[in-house]
Amino acid sequence: xxxxxxxxxxxxxxxxxxxxxxxxxxxxxxxxxxxxxxxxxxxxxxxxxxxxxxxxxxxxxxxxxxxxxxxxxxxxxxxxxxxxxxxxxxxxxxxxxxxxxxxxxxxxxxxxxxxxxxxxxxxxxxxxxxxxxxxxxxxxxxxxxxxxxxxxxxxxxxxxxxxxxxxxxxxxxxxxxxxxxxxxxxxxxxxxxxxxxxxxxxxxxxxxxxxxxxxxxxxxxxxxxxxxxxxxxxxxxxxxxxxxxxxxxxxxxxxxxxxxxxxxxxxxxxxxxxxxxx
Amino acid sequence: xxxxxxxxxxxxxxxxxxxxxxxxxxxxxxxxxxxxxxxxxxxxxxxxxxxxxxxxxxxxxxxxxxxxxxxxxxxxxxxxxxxxxxxxxxxxxxxxxxxxxxxxxxxxxxxxxxxxxxxxxxxxxxxxxxxxxxxxxxxxxxxxxxxxxxxxxxxxxxxxxxxxxxxxxxxxxxxxxxxxxxxxxxxxxxxxxxxxxxxxxxxxxxxxxxxxxxxxxxxxxxxxxxxxxxxxxxxxxxxxxxxxxxxxxxxxxxxxxxxxxxxxxxxxxxxxxxxxxx
Numbered sequence: 168x169x170x171x172x173x174x175x176x177x178x179x180x181x182x183x184x185x186x187x188x189x190x191x192x193x194x195x196x197x198x199x200x201x202x203x204x205x206x207x208x209x210x211x212x213x214x215x216x217x218x219x220x221x222x223x224x225x226x227x228x229x230x231x232x233x234x235x236x237x238x239x240x241x242x243x244x245x246x247x248x249x250x251x252x253x254x255x256x257x258x259x260x261x262x263x264x265x266x267x268x269x270x271x272x273x274x275x276x277x278x279x280x281x282x283x284x285x286x287x288x289x290x291x292x293x294x295x296x297x298x299x300x301x302x303x304x305x306x307x308x309x310x311x312x313x314x315x316x317x318x319x320x321x322x323x324x325x326x327x328x329x330x331x332x333x334x335x336x337x338x339x340x341x342x343x344x345x346x347x348x349x350x351x352x353x354x355x356x357x358x359x360x361x362x363x364x365x366x367x368x369x370x371x372x373x374x375x376x377x378x379x380x381x382x383x384x385x386x387x388x389x390x391x392x393x394x395x396x397x398x399x400x401x402x403x404x405x406x407x408x409x410x411x412x413x414x415x416x417x418x419x420x421x422x423x424x425x426x427x428x429x430x431x432x433x434x435x436x437x438x439x440x441x442x443x444x445x
Numbered sequence: 446x447x448x449x450x451x452x453x454x455x456x457x458x459x460x461x462x463x464x465x466x467x468x469x470x471x472x473x474x475x476x477x478x479x480x481x482x483x484x485x486x487x488x489x490x491x492x493x494x495x496x497x498x499x500x501x502x503x504x505x506x507x508x509x510x511x512x513x514x515x516x517x518x519x520x521x522x523x524x525x526x527x528x529x530x531x532x533x534x535x536x537x538x539x540x541x542x543x544x545x546x547x548x549x550x551x552x553x554x555x556x557x558x559x560x561x562x563x564x565x566x567x568x569x570x571x572x573x574x575x576x577x578x579x580x581x582x583x584x585x586x587x588x589x590x591x592x593x594x595x596x597x598x599x600x601x602x603x604x605x606x607x608x609x610x611x612x613x614x615x616x617x618x619x620x621x622x623x624x625x626x627x628x629x630x631x632x633x634x635x636x637x638x639x640x641x642x643x644x645x646x647x648x649x650x651x652x653x654x655x656x657x658x659x660x661x662x663x664x665x666x667x668x669x670x671x672x673x674x675x676x677x678x679x680x681x682x683x684x685x686x687x688x689x690x691x692x693x694x695x696x697x698x699x700x701x702x703x704x705x706x707x708x709x710x711x712x713x714x715x716x717x718x719x720x721x722x723x
Contacts, residue, residue: 272575292574293567297550297611323636331622333575340630344609347634349641352618356625358601363627 170392170415172309175316176425180225183433187226190439197228198439200284200431201250204262205243205269206236211262218260218428225432230256240270244277251279257439258284260431263334281442284434287334296341302434307339309426310371310392311346317415319369319390322347327364329353329380329403330373335394339371360384372403382408391416394423448670448693450587453594454703458503461711465504468717475506476717478562478709479528482540483521483547484514489540496538496706503710508534518548522555529557535717536562538709541612559720562712565612574619580712585617587704588649588670589624595693597647597668600625605642607631607658607681608651613672617649638662650681660686669694672701 222229259278280290286304326348330336344350364384372380377397391413395403402419500507537560558568564582572579604626608614622628642662650658655675669691673681680697
């Protein structure tokens with residue numbers, strides 16, 4: 168069965184828009200998400216434009232900071248600190264990836280924890296790992312919402328996460344663990360990956376390689392979450408083959424993607440309301 | 446074969462003592478570890494006394510802060526903040542566990558990151574997870590040293606960690622992952638634990654239940670690390686049964702325990718030197 172994210176995302180955004188309207192009624196201003204982009208990676212430019220559109224529709228102000236490719240780490244950190252200190256900005260998103268010469272971690276850490284609506288700081292990661300959940304990394308957060316919306320049982324199940332990036336694989340593993348899954352984290356150095364995946368009740372593919380996960384790796388009835396988004400709208404799972412084995416499977420596009428942005432908008436609005444009440 | 450920690454710990458402490466002496470030559474003062482204990486749990490009192498002894502022998506000053514059982518979270522946080530601000534204190538250890546009415550996480554977070562020689566803050570956890578490794582949680586740090594001292598291959602191996610506490614199971618999993626193991630995290634809600642453990646090349650038992658891991662759960666030749674320390678000097682692994690299956694196995698006592706304290710002393714001295722150079 169298809170595990171679509173479109174309807175779910177719409178519902179999350181709808182609720183975020185209502186809360187944004189509430190914020191505006193109370194303050195006369197809009198919740199504000201600042202998006203920082205360095206350089207002109209075409210995929211990133213498209214993605215940021217899409218986020219701005221979604222913000223606009225949800226009643227969220229979108230402030231766009233575009234920095235040239237040659238920006239230094241120090242300049243980027245200074246820019247992000249300024250946004251962290253700006254009371255009119257409620258959430259900050261640094262578009263990933265940044266150019267290679269920049270220390271991305273240093274830039275992420277310049278985001279004030281209470282404005283980390285994309286869930287990329289060390290503080291947010293530890294919060295997810297320890298069950299505090301102030302802000303979630305958006306894609307893992309979207310994945311959990313998808314699983315819940317489709318009544319997927321998580322506790323006691325074996326979840327296999329393929330990929331270990333700091334904003335996708337690792338936090339996804341930690342969120343599944345917090346919900347009492349037995350969690351295995353696999354990666355490029357894993358030996359016998361196919362056999363490990365074959366033991367999974369829940370598979371999260373977060374590798375960034377098109378059609379990497381094969382159909383016959385999927386245990387009959389397993390839940391397959393494809394967090395990949397590769398060139399040509401292709402996921403990390405060989406969907407056409409996997410769909411015959413999986414009990415539930417996300418399409419690409421229309422699966423994890425929409426829920427990721429929805430969680431970003433929701434967390435931005437929540438941040439604005441929390442900052443109002445603080 | 447036995448994977449003893451005694452010799453290794455001695456070597457680590459020896460080197461820490463040399464560095465401590467170097468610190469003293471340069472400053473006239475000693476590296477200083479402040480230990481905070483709340484209440485009078487007998488095991489904790491014994492453990493803290495042992496740490497103080499070891500500090501003394503290694504040329505590390507040990508400052509002891511004993512607070513009554515009725516201490517509030519606010520009082521404890523204030524006390525720890527004071528130590529965080531005190532330039533004569535280089536490392537801070539809050540003895541775990543604290544009384545139930547205290548918010549232990551809030552207390553841990555009052556430790557300045559550059560003094561977190563026990564590796565308990567959210568910052569240190571994320572650092573271990575992302576491969577920065579400023580300070581390690583001491584028991585997971587000791588485990589990694591034990592594995593390295595015994596030339597255990599980690600990359601590509603399947604490591605199963607039983608237990609998911611914020612200062613033992615989770616950081617152990619993250620350190621093994623950073624060394625390219627495929628890592629499975631198990632816990633009380635894991636279904637079919639014995640079968641999961643049977644697939645492990647490396648087993649880390651961090652459950653806190655005496656002789657919980659059975660001998661026939663151990664794959665022939667696997668490496669078994671027992672991080673448990675229960676009443677009566679008993680580990681989390683049924684040693685007498687497991688020793689027949691394991692390729693390498695830590696004894697209790699004399700395995701992980703000594704390396705834990707050794708890493709604590711080493712990190713305290715390193716902290717003092719880093720604060721000197723900062």
